[in-house]
Amino acid sequence: MKILKQVCLLMLVLSAQGARADAAAETLKSSMVEKNAVTLERVERDAIQVFCSKPRSVVGDPDEAAALREAALSAVTLPGDDDFLGDWRKGLEVASNGRGLQYTDDPAQANGGNCYACHQLDPEEMAYGTLGPSLSGYGARGRGLPMLQYTWTKLWNTHAYNTCSHMPRFGAAGILTQQQLKDVMAFLLDPESPVNRGLVP
């Protein structure tokens, strides 16, 4: 009887939370208009987005967080040819480009990764953001297969390791192409890349 009561209570709490989240989504839908390539479908959220939309005062269920990380990790697509590293020069362009997927952007142009908005990379570049950690000298962490797979996974779907990381899912969400991701990998890991030059033996 006690258990039944608890289950009922839990269902009540969950449906109340769901109703509030839906209210926010419905409000956004009625408060926004589609513009150029950007449709109202963008208001719809997946499980990760719903879980990570809680105000800071609300602590998420750790089991649900673990399940979301697991689901993200198992859905990562690694490059088939085990060839993780592209051209760091092109990766630099991707890291510096903040355009893509806004209604003011030209959908015919390649999307950027906008890494510099949040991360320090080339230590000579002063215009870097601090929302994410500094990645200067990232290549010092090594270039073995586990490191390549780890870095690729972080770029593909950061939630595989950090449930509510602020970083976009560059691979899983289709923001960057496989080739662009390889180029960003090279920008991060190539000893000749300005991220590592002089910092990595």
Added chain:
Amino acid sequence: MKVRWAGGITSLVLVWLAGWTAAETDGVFDEYRAMFGDDNPAVFVIDEGEELWFTRAGPKSATLEQCDLGLGPGIVQGAYAQLPRYFEDVNLVQDLEARLEHCMVTQQGRSSETIHARPYSLRGDLGTEMEALVAWVAEQSRGLPIAPGQSHPEERSAYVLGESLFFFRAGPHDFSCATCHGQEGKRIRLQSLPDLTDHSGAAAAYATWPAYRISQGIVRTMGWRMRDCFRQQRMPELVMGSEASVALQTYLAVNAAGAKMAAPGLKR
């Protein structure tokens, strides 16, 4: 004359150098802003807004003089600092932009469609009527404490809704307002980001909107700022005066409550 020129150039170089050093922290815009002193190009827009308030317009050929911004018909002094608030005549919480639209429709007989066709100017445009009116009305609250309505249940639910919208992650990039504005002391590229969940961050930001944007040469409103944040979040276009826009502004205004209005501000 030559000496004065040399002095002028030297001080210009010094200002430039000072700006360059400051770029590490808060950008050259702070230095540039300091050069304005108490001057703000928004004064011309404020004058235009005042003129528009007293100008007959629309099919009813009426002015906005009888518009009730919350403190009674025609009372502009102090009205902005107490918005958003609940208005009984429409049974809605409204921000200044929604309220001005309401007055244009009911008192001047104009259509919402026309007002929404271009509420905010595009880059390089001349400013809009809405921007000028907002600049003037906001200026009439300068120095007064921010005190949005929170006594009516609708006002309190607008705050709760605003908070959930602030943390709402969606779109291809999974961004929310909180992605950039939920932590203290962060920056995007060189631009410092206020923590809007915190009183001091919200106060510094809210008190200075609307603002003259130096980089765009026009006055921008708080409603425009909400729209532009959603654009950068890769979301669809936010409608001026919509429920989401008003709820978010309520969330920010309540977080900022008590601080003194200092708008129109001067921003990068």
